[in-house]
Amino acid sequence: MKRLSALILSLVAVPALAAPGDWVKGVLPVATPPAMASVDLPVTLPRANPAHEAWAQQTPDQRLVYNVSKPQLIVWPSSLPADAEAPAVLLVPGGGFQFLAMDNEGFDVARRLDSLGVRVFIVKYRTQPVPDSIDGFKEALGNLFQKGAPVDLTNRDYAVADTQAAIRLVRKNAARWHVNAAKVGILGFSAGAMTTLATTQANAADARPDFVGMIYGPTEKSEVPANAPPLFAAIAADDRFFIKQDFGLFHAWRQSGAKVEFHLYSAGGHGFASQPNGTTSDAWFDQYALWLKANGIVSR
Template sequence: MKRLALIAALWATSTSAAPGAWVDGVLPVANPPVSKAVDLPITLPRENPAREGWAQQTPDQRLVYNVSKPQLLLWPGTLAANAVAPAVILVPGGGYQFLAMDNEGFDVAKRLDKQGVRVFILKYRTLPIGNGSVGDGFPAFKQALAGLFQKGEKPKEDNRPYAVADTQAAIRMVRANASAWHVDPARVGILGFSAGAVTVLATTQANAADARPDFVGMVYGPTQGTEVPVHAPPLFSVIAADDRFFKAQDLSMLHAWRTSGASVEFHLYSAGGHGFASQPNGTTSDAWFDQYALWLKDNHITGQITGK
């Protein structure tokens, strides 16, 4: 099987501004072409008749909602074609109502690609919030977006089982195609943001033998809890003290992970808020990616590329 990649148009538009004025901070945009992404098998079926839609929150930040068909997007990458390298699957957040595809997907992939890894972006299923067309679905999406960020409203339905099932399917897919995609099947990790970080933790705790990540990262995700997976993989976790969604949590999960004997790296930034993945804001949280890159190297995940 040949290595699949998204067509160039998708990446070319990842930072382009949409024409026209913003509508209450968000603008509907056409669905970008992702036909060459890999469809993932659905292991936990759910009816979702809503059509997928895309919106632009700022000129360089796009969101996708009503995702009913999980896909694995393969970043084209700059590694030598035959180099065998570790893989990182990015799991964007968005309160399970949308996915922040630029801020926590494409823009992170651009930086991660330079670290000597094969990068994948998981487009997992989200909660249905109305039809995906501009005429009727976009208002429902905009209302959900406002409810999440302005009022802190949480969705009534728990989407984690579907997101976890799709993440497990992505891990299995990468390992199954390790030879074709030039990935080291023993170095397949996941890096999640916000709801994606919640998904990363739940996926790791599930302890599915064939879908267990070899290393995990959580950016502004949960820090509380005592459930540690058997043979817990190395964990990288960062959060800002003023995070509006997780600041009330204690650090019990990180303590439990460390006392279990597993490797933990944790950074608590004094400020940075929520959503700083690819959005520098002048606080120490801007350093998170460089620290993640050092962590990958220190854990011998990167720096061991073989082949040509």
């Protein structure tokens, strides 16, 4: 049970230097951003959520969305020529399954990925229902961070179902979106990394990623799918949520004969996706870009 509680807490991406209580107090409501090009994802696992989707901000440049009940695939505007076929990367943000860190692990990463010559999509998957108000949302976060309240881990199943639907949709619309259907990968952060791993382990033929990235996600040994795709993983040694986990997952990946690249940074905390800390973890994106090129996924 103690191990499960630690795993639950590990799914939430928060700044490494902020105390949980201070972080929750700093969350403020914010207007819903302008609509972006998106496609509704088919709901294969219905879930009732009477609350309304809402946005909040952790800091002025870091927004969160919660009570997501209608999963969507956000199509990031590409700088590539309209008819240029390219690999696709689907971003899967984290947030403890209670919210999605849309700037830190979505929009900000999408901007950087676009420069590598890939088509970028963001999976806006369903989140766990929380009270229908900013105060209710903050209370839910406080319970999670400070009181260790149980989290409905079945929401991971909804996140996986939505991510699988997103992969299927990108492949189905490969010609429309000028995507190379044989190069569709996913990159997940925190709870999104756990979703990414579970999606890969499901090994569904039509929803199997061709390459996988996990940033500050689980590292302990677990099932490796048959003919596992190339894996890139990065985490900081002082990640307070995963600090007690071993690295059996990467050994098992290697033992299966699949490609794996793992970066263990000496510092960086948790949630460093688009938040430089002056630590070696700041290099994760450049190393991910080199990995994409070394594996023949991109040419830039």
